[in-house]
Amino acid sequence: MSTTTGSFQQRSDVAIQDKKLRANFLSAMDGLMEKRDLAFDDKTQLEALRILGAQVRQNALVKLPELLVELETKLTQRGVQVHWAQTPDEAVDIIQSITLKEKAQKIIKGKSMVSEEIHLNDKMEQVGVTCLESDLGEYIVQLAKETPSHIVMPAIHKNTAEIADLLHEKTGIERKEDALYMTEQARQQLRKNFMEADIGLSGVNFAVAETGTLCLVENEGNGRLTTTVPKTHIAIMGIEKVVEKLEDTAPLLSLLTRSATGQPITTYFNMISGPRKENELDGPETVHLVLLDHGRTQMYQDDELLDTLRCIRCAACMNHCPVYTRIGGHAYGFTYPGPIGKILMPHLEGLDDTQSLPTASSLCGACAEVCPVKIPIPDLLVRLREEANHPNPQDSYIKGAGIKRHGMEPVLWSMWRWWHQRGTRYHIMTSMLTKLHFLQPSKLAPWTNKRTLPKMAKKSFHQQMKARTDRLKKGALR
Amino acid sequence: MPVHHFIPEEPLVESLTDALSTPLKLYPTKPEKVYVFGTCLVDLFYPEAGMSGVVLLEHAGVEVLFPQDQTCCGQPAYTSGYKEEARLVALAQMSIFGEDYPIVVPSGSCGGMMKTHYPRLFEGTEHHQQALDFSERIYELTDFLVHVCDLSLEDKGERxxxxxxxxxxxxxxxxxxxxxxxxxxxxxxxxxxxxxxxxxxxxxxxxxxxxxxxxxxxxxxxxxxxxxxxxxxxxxxxxxxxxxxxxxxxxxxxxxxxxxxxxxxxxxxxxxxxxxxxxxxx
CATH class of the missing domain: 3.40.50 (Rossmann fold)
Incomplete structure (x- = not known):
């Protein structure tokens, strides 16, 4: 489901004209890039860690079916109720029925992109249950009735002044452009809600199969409150988040926090292994885990596309993306923006709805260069372009394959292929072009809207080299 | 935090290790001859760049061969998602540089196509090994001048x-x-x-x-x-x-x-x- 209206083209054209938005993203992304760079000051260590991170993730994916079963077994033994959802609707149904059973009115939420993926807040509102975001960024976004524009920093599109306006308007606090003041005020507002909530809902960063542990990485302590104060805790995760062993989390955590925010470690790292036991004083009485597929098994079927599932959602790819920096997260129109969104959303929503995402990249490779688990994002973008132009969509298992293959484009590429496949044909084409160089148009939109065209050579490189070789031969003969 | 704590003795997924590590860049000794792959943009818009590359290579003492049947590396079709069209044009290029000389390219992007993307382009086809061998012979022209030819230049221009x-x-x-x-x-x-x-x-x-x-x-x-x-x-x-x-x-x-x-x-x-x-x- 697209989160805003219009096409990608329309949204990005509008976003690019928004000077304030662009300035907000530019300064935020510059800051994040610098922090990451400082956090990984030893580049040899970084490379070793990236290789290890990729191996840990790939190892988990290779064994995914077994690890998921092991995770379920271990969690069930500890009293966690495990639910499987193939679609967002199924995940919503599961959560709604838990809510119904618990007679819950109010859910407090830790940050969870999977809950955004299934549009949980709206769906719960429809059955009269209020979801309240407790992550500061998510709280701001919720107050503004928006969606996250970044997967780690949901409100990164807003500057301090805009947040001060928003908090003043929506919560009645004094308008002060002071981050500390605003954070303290939000904290007071949220504290009450933690106490009143019937259910706490969180995401999961890593789920350890060996031990049945749900790991949650956060800075604000809201994750710990969400998962310990309400009497019921629901965790939701994509099926790819599982890792084999507890020790696998060490390199992933180190890569995640440094790649995301430049922190050596976050303030909180929660390891959740089940509900409150007898004799324990706190913790939830019931814990549920919802495992969501939502197109992930489509990637799992293919050795190349499988790499997408290595992602640990650090957002370094978007922080370093020249396209994301210029249009911001909302212009993408889907839950996950930036480079990872471009290779993930087509599987979640189908290429038919997301066909502009894979083409919206210059393939510069900045994303792959910083990816902590070495996802070859540009190659996967090319792969999705191939799928969108698939000549025989019935042979592809990608939803929406072949969607772009219509009109004149296939014919033009076929002609291009014909002219370039034989030297003789190519010579005919280029000698015509160079002879007629003076007929070259001066305007060729959209290229020439912002650029001039380079002048066509009077003699091609081929022609000049041929003349040169002939000249040298003659010289040698003489 | 010392990284060796995280490095297991055995790679977790051995097959992946090669694919993930950046291979060491090795240069050959200066050859007698090289092929130049001109690229289509140089051909039609920047022929003087190509000629300059040729002259510089010869200045460094390397003979230049320029097969006239070369056209385009196939990148435009490849990045547009027209894999079959890209493959047919790429295959034509791979068949015209017969001798085992290095192939030098006056463009990072076309060089990158031939060096890093040809193997993916031909994966699963009968030409995969040919593409792997071909890709190993690709060098960017400036890089080749500096690291293989050890070219030294005298500046005759103004400040x-x-x-x-x-x-x-x-x-x-x-x-x-x-x-x-x-x-x-x-x-x-x-x-x-x-x-x-x-x-x-x-x-x-x-x-x-x-x-x-x-x-x-x-x-x-x-x-x-x-x-x-x-x-x-x-x-x-x-x-x-x-x-x-x-x-x-x-x-x-x-x-x-x-x-x-x-x-x-x-x-x-x-x-x-x-x-x-x-x-x-x-």
């Missing part, structure tokens, strides 16, 4: 200040970012300045510049600004796509007059070394 644009493909695919700097470093009257955000893409990306022209334009506008801010007399690039994009935008942008003088790095170097004057070999 000038130059900004160098290093392309994404030379940085991330060919790993040759430093070659241009090293070559220009031999020219004693050339002061090299580095623009801000030097690692950021200029926004070309082939069809991307037309398909998403507003985003691409915003990117190149910033690139022109950073290059302009260096107050250099001209800018250089060893990639024709970037050159066409940045120079085109600078020519349209009235505030970036100095950068109208953008040219291919090889053309600049050959001229400074007195090997080419007014587009003609000396």
């Amino acid at each position: 000038t200040k130059i900004a160098l644009h290093t392309s994404c493909s030379s940085r991330r695919e060919m790993k040759t970012t430093d070659s241009g700097k090293l070559l220009l470093g031999q020219l004693k009257n050339v002061a090299l300045v580095e623009p801000k955000k030097v690692t950021e893409c200029c926004g070309f990306g082939g069809a991307f510049s037309v398909r998403h022209s507003e985003i691409s334009s915003a990117m190149v506008k910033d690139k022109v600004m950073h290059l302009s801010n260096t107050k250099a007399d001209a800018f250089l690039s060893s990639d024709c796509g970037c050159l066409m994009n940045i120079k085109g935008a600078a020519e349209k942008d009235k505030s970036a007059l100095t950068l109208r003088r953008g040219e291919h790095l090889l053309s600049f170097v050959a001229r400074r070394a007195g090997l080419i004057a007014d587009g003609v070999e000396v």
Whole structure:
């Protein structure tokens, strides 16, 4: 489901004209890039860690079916109720029925992109249950009735002044452009809600199969409150988040926090292994885990596309993306923006709805260069372009394959292929072009809207080299 | 935190180790002959860059072979998702460089296509091994001059200040970012300045510049600004796509007059070394 209206083209054209938005993203992304760079000051260590991170993730994916079963077994033994959802609707149904059973009115939420993926807040509102975001960024976004524009920093599109306006308007606090003041005020507002909530809902960063542990990485302590104060805790995760062993989390955590925010470690790292036991004083009485597929098994079927599932959602790819920096997260129109969104959303929503995402990249490779688990994002973008132009969509298992293959484009590429496949044909084409160089148009939109065209050579490189070789031969003969 | 705590004794997934580690870059000894792959952009728009490359290679004592049947590396179709069309054109290129000489390319992006993408393009086909062997013979021309030919140059030009644009493909695919700097470093009257955000893409990306022209334009506008801010007399690039994009935008942008003088790095170097004057070999 697209989160805003219009096409990608329309949204990005509008976003690019928004000077304030662009300035907000530019300064935020510059800051994040610098922090990451400082956090990984030893580049040899970084490379070793990236290789290890990729191996840990790939190892988990290779064994995914077994690890998921092991995770379920271990969690069930500890009293966690495990639910499987193939679609967002199924995940919503599961959560709604838990809510119904618990007679819950109010859910407090830790940050969870999977809950955004299934549009949980709206769906719960429809059955009269209020979801309240407790992550500061998510709280701001919720107050503004928006969606996250970044997967780690949901409100990164807003500057301090805009947040001060928003908090003043929506919560009645004094308008002060002071981050500390605003954070303290939000904290007071949220504290009450933690106490009143019937259910706490969180995401999961890593789920350890060996031990049945749900790991949650956060800075604000809201994750710990969400998962310990309400009497019921629901965790939701994509099926790819599982890792084999507890020790696998060490390199992933180190890569995640440094790649995301430049922190050596976050303030909180929660390891959740089940509900409150007898004799324990706190913790939830019931814990549920919802495992969501939502197109992930489509990637799992293919050795190349499988790499997408290595992602640990650090957002370094978007922080370093020249396209994301210029249009911001909302212009993408889907839950996950930036480079990872471009290779993930087509599987979640189908290429038919997301066909502009894979083409919206210059393939510069900045994303792959910083990816902590070495996802070859540009190659996967090319792969999705191939799928969108698939000549025989019935042979592809990608939803929406072949969607772009219509009109004149296939014919033009076929002609291009014909002219370039034989030297003789190519010579005919280029000698015509160079002879007629003076007929070259001066305007060729959209290229020439912002650029001039380079002048066509009077003699091609081929022609000049041929003349040169002939000249040298003659010289040698003489 | 010492990293060795995390490194297991056995790789977790052995098959992946090779694919994930960056291979060591090895250079051959200077050969007697090389093939030049001209690229279609050089052919039609920047032939003097190609000629300069040839002259520089010969100056370094290497004989240049130029098979006339070469056309295009196939990148335009490849990045547009037309794999079959790209494959057929790429296959035609792979069949015309018969002898085992290195193939040098005056463009990071076309070099990157042939070196890093041909293996993926032909994966699962009968030509996969051929593509792997072929890709190992690909070198970026500037890089080849510096690291294989050990070229040394004498600067015959006036004092000038130059900004160098290093392309994404030379940085991330060919790993040759430093070659241009090293070559220009031999020219004693050339002061090299580095623009801000030097690692950021200029926004070309082939069809991307037309398909998403507003985003691409915003990117190149910033690139022109950073290059302009260096107050250099001209800018250089060893990639024709970037050159066409940045120079085109600078020519349209009235505030970036100095950068109208953008040219291919090889053309600049050959001229400074007195090997080419007014587009003609000396």
